[in-house]
Structure formats: structure tokens, C-alpha cells
Amino acid sequence: MTVRFRSDGSIQNVGFYAQYNSFPRGLLPVSTIPSVPSTDYPNLNYSCGGFLSQASGYFSSPFYPDNYPNNARCVWDIKVPSNHLVTITFRDVQLEGGCNYDYIEVFNGPSHSSPIIARVCDGAVRSFTSSSNFMSIRFVTDGSITRRGFRAEYRSIRSNDSTSLSCLPDHMLASVSRSYLQSLGYSARDIVIPWWNGSYLCHPQITPTQVIFTIPYRNCGTFKQVDNDTISYSNLLRAAVTNGIIKRRKDLNIHISCKMLQNTWVNTMYITNDTLEIKEVQYGGYNVNISFYTSSSFSRPVTSSPYVVDLDQNLYLQAEIIHSDTSLALFVDTCVASPYPNDFTSLTYDIIRSGCVRDVTYQTYSSSSPHIARFKFNSFHFLNRFPSVYLQCKLVVCRAYDYSSRCYRGCIVRSKRDVSSYQEKVDVVLGPIQLQGPHEKKSLSKRSPSDPHAH
Template sequence: MEGGRCLSDYVEVYDGPLYTSPLLGKFCSGSFRTYTSSSNLLTVRFYTLSCLPDYMHVVVSRYYLQSQGYSAWNLSLNDPYCKPNITSEYVIFDIPYTSCGTVREGNNNTIIYSNLIRGSSSGTVITRNRNLHLHINCKMLQNTWAQIMYVAEDNFQVNETQYGRYDVNLTFYHSASFSRPVTDSPYYVDINQDLFIEAYLHSSDSNLVLFVDTCVASPTPYNFTTVTYDIIRNGCVQDSTYATYYSPYRHIVRFTFNAFQFIRNNPLVYLQCELVVCRAYDYSSRCYQGCITRSKREASSGQERVTVVAGPVQLLEA
């Protein structure tokens, strides 16, 4: 069957190396179409892949597996004791970044988590099919999680790339104990009051470190270039009241500065911070360089960055 008549499980064929290439068609049960690519690359999409904060979520079509002679019950990861959830239509893997044989690699440019889904023929004695290898990769790049999956040792290759942001929270707290977060919005404060801020990276990988590169204040959450005030810039402290606090974890950063207001603007203050995620103990990474100049920062490659906004903070009326 073709087009919209494939209502449940189907395989998509794209004219190019990515699923963003033109869609040639899709087939499901009873479909026997021939597709011709305009180049030497076709993408066949029979799965979904999501790089979530704590694990990789992979869904593989059982119809595709059966059409190629593979058994859904014969799929396994690097760690064969980690089993998928098998439904009538899909094989679903939730693959942690820190177990199930997931391998963690990286350099100055990326942090990559990878695993391998292996499949074998549904035959019981012999097979003339090649073993199925689905290489699963979650790659941390500049500002993004890139998700890639491809088939090895078969007669075609599948590549998929998607993008998302790091899961980082920026939260105000009532005191230096960082035990009670501020839930009010706006957060009403007195002029020159101590403000306590915590940046928290959500990740199951304990070997990541978070670094505050830049924090800029603005009277609006939509414009951090026209009327702004630098708290910290390129790791260099700009505000005399700024100070850091001890954090029990590498993925948590805590700091403080005193409240202020913008002259001839509304009393609201928003804070935008650019944070960098690095591999722990990678002393060549941005997280361990501290205060640097703009030219030096631009010469460094592969900074993993995320920008978050907190606020508003509003001064109490006298």
C-alpha cells in the first residue's frame, strides 16, 4: 500500500542522505514498489531515535525487520542483558547513557554516546542474510544534541540527524543554603538585596561539568543587546558584587550578586546566562580556562553551549 493508506507501520524512502531529503514514498504490508534515487544515496527510515536527558529512546519497525528476514526477538545491545520492550508493531529500546554497554567518547568538539543494536535472521539453522547492525549515537555538539543512526553491514545506509537543546535550569533561591527555590514570578526584591542563583544540568552522565561563561541582565526577556548590564562576560567577572558558592556536584553551579535596577526603564530585570558543558577533567576545554579574552575564545573550537533566561526580578515599591 502507498501514501496515506499506510495507517500504522510503514517504511519511508527518501531521495538523499537524510530524511529531510525529498520523500519518494512509503510502503507497508502489501506494497511492492521500486524507487529510483537521483543520486547514489537513498535513506530508508524504519525507526525513530530520541536523545533524552537520561537515555536514548529507539523505536524499530517490526514490519521492516520481518520484511528483511530478521526476528524482533533476536535484537540485543552491547550488553545482551538489557532487553527491549516488544509490541505488536515495534521493538522499543530505552538505552541509558551510563549502562547497557553504552560507550562514551569525546574530544574538544563533541561528546558521543554510542551503542549497537544487533539483529540476526529468524531462521533456526542457517541463514544467507547478513547480520543487522544498527549503530546508535547521541552526539553533543555546539548548542545541540545531534542524533545519528545508521545501518552497517547491509546493502544500504541510513543516517538521521535531529537537534535539540541541553536540559539546563536557571533558578533563583531565597538564601545561600540553596534549599528553597523562588517560585514567585516576578520575584520581588529590595535594591541591593543578595540574589542567589543556581544553574543545574540535567544529565545521567556524572562525568560532565557545567561552567558559567557569560551572564547578562536586561529589562526585557527578548532583547539582550540594546540595554544590558554584564554580570560576567567570557568567564571574567564584571560586577563587583558577583561571587560563587561551593557546589557539591560538577553539574551544578551556584553564584550570587546584588539586586539593581535599570535607569529610565521598567523595574523588571531578566538574567540571560550562557553556560558551557564539558567533559570532567578535560583541562583543555572551556570549563577549565576561566577568564579569557574574546579573541582567545573565538580561537577555541567545539564549545558546547546552552543559553537560558531567568526572571523577572522586580524591585519592591518604597
């Protein structure tokens, strides 16, 4: 006997359970299939994880307080304001027993490139604090036995006032308190960037309370390093005894590092036959500007507001990294459309996802620099009751001409369940999309809105 199970490209459900056995030919057995207890399984078509940028908040496992799903891979990235730390408290943790099956991992920074602070297991109600303004939480479950899950709260706390660091588009701004230096026996003029004290560009500004260094990303000995998901710019401030043959004070080394997240989300919007609003968001230290342009020459940005477009009109967009480090490349990983400005999960349409083109009108254009990305697609809207179309685009920043980086790998097919905060977190919605109006030129879907498979 052969049993074949087949599913289409949309709508998942619990599935089936079957049992087989053998028996002598000619003898029909009495059914011995055990009854399977009725279980309310959650819809398997879910997303989890996210990017949390508020000063405080909370999150929980999928479907909490109901049971979480099997084979979950969720990552929450928490970024609080500069010169603050992240403190997370797990209020309720009910997982499968042991620490090798279902567990939570807390990372002291991005999960792919930072050390782990702790692994949280069943029943562990604890708090943890990062050493920077970034923390990642990863939730992993195996293929059997699910429970209630967890609920966690986080908040930002001010780090010490002795030192501070800000990561700006053109430079790092590092400050050291003069009272802190004096408590260690140093004056304001004792602290320098080693080996660069002869360069006026690398000298600090001394105020009555602070010693302030303006450190370029590509000068004064700044070191650049590319990790799995960050590009780091590091330098060193030092105060030390420089004369005599003995010393009774400890040398002071202040290691500074700006870690720029390579994955950058920016929001923009176009509204068919109504208005236009363009937003730019600085995320993870890189300032990315995205604008509409009037033509494929990308010579004139759209400045009018409102910006009225027709259905099936070519829309040209250019994104650019605003940063002093010119050896960077920009890649359009994902662009998702929604009729809602703050909801990219309920009703969405993928234009491009994980570098894979989903809309037939999407097209890229070459640019004079790798830190500029250009593309276009044709306008549409979500039915007459949704006249507005909002876009959320994920842009990835990499080292230019590093052909092993994400920017040069093109289309990547990821597992639907392996969801991190910067990866697949928006469900595809195709069925409800239709082009309206007398000049309709094409249909984005072959299904009608009443089709039960539209989702």
C-alpha cells in the same frame, strides 16, 4: 615622522586612509594624494551567527542585501526536532570570486567536530541535506573586496520511518519498525544489543509495530566520547544469523548516537519591584535547571511569585544538570542582562562573559558536585522606563575533572570578530545603566545617559 593611532574602549568607525612620500629638503611638493572614493561602510560593531531551533527559517550574511564586512567569521547552528533532517537552500550567493577568499561552509553537524558537506562559493545556488537533526553553516571573508553576500532558507524534513532515536535526560530511546525487520527477513526477537542480551535491563519492549530499546547512558555497553563541542553517547543494535553454517541474509547493524551539545543557553528573569518568572530550557539534549535561592546556603529555592527584589539586593542562583550521567561538570560562561525578554543585542549589560567577570558584585560559590554551579550578583535595573531585567546565561557542560576542557579554563578573551553561535553574540552596553531609588548604594557607570560614548 611618527604617526600614532589611538582608540578607546567603545564605539568604532571606518577609521582613516593616509599616504606618505618623500621629497628633497626645501622643496614643498604639490599634493599628490589620490582621492579615495566615498564608500558607505557598515558599522563595524556588529554580531553575526546564531542558534536556529525552529522547524524552518532563513538567515543571511551581515548587512544583507548591503555588502558584508571584511574579516567576518560567522557560524549558524541549526537544530530541528528529533528524527528530522535539515535541508538548506542558498537562494542568493554573491561573494568575492574564487573559493579561497570569501566562502560558506556547510557541516554535517557541529562545525568543530563534524565533516564538511560542501564549500559554497560565488554564484552557487544549491541545496544540501544533513544526515541528522543538526547542521552548521560557517561564513568566512578575507580582508579585502566585499559584495552583496548571501541569503539562505532551511527546513526540516522527516527522516525514514524505519528507525527513530530520542535523546532523553536519563536514557536513549531507540525504535526499529517491525515491518522493516520483516522486510529484511528478521523477526522482532532477532535484534539485540550485542553482548548485553543476558541483561534484563538491556532487553527491548516489543509492541505490535515497534521494537523499542531503553538504553541507559551508563549501562548496556553505551560508549561515551568527548569531542570539541559535543559529548557523544553511542551504542549498537544488531540483527544477525546466529545458527547454522551458511547465511543468505545480511547482518543488520544500527549505530545509534546521542550527541549532547556542551554549550547550553538557559533563560531566566528577575524584575525589580514587580514580578518574577523563571524558565528552564532543554537544549542539545541536556536538561539544565536554574533557580533563584533565598541565601548563600542554597538550602531554600525561591517559590513565591511574584518575587519582589530591592535594588542592590543579593541574588543567588543555582544551575544543575538533570541527567543520569553524573560524571559531568557545569560552568557559567556568560550571563547577559537586558531590559527586553527577546532582545539581547540592543541594550545589554554583561555580568560575566566568556568566563571573565564584568560586574563587581558577581561571586561564585562552591558546591558538593561538579554538575552544580552556584553564583550571585546584586540586582539593578535599566533606568525607570525599563523596570524589568532579563538574564540570558550560557552554561557549558564538560566531562568532570577534565582540566583541558572549557569548564576548567576560566576567563578566555576572544576576538570580537570571531563570533560563533555559542560564543560572543551580545554587545556590551554600560553607559545607560544607573541605579535608582533613595537607597542607591553605587553607580554601575560613571557616564551620564547623555554621554555620546554610551552605547
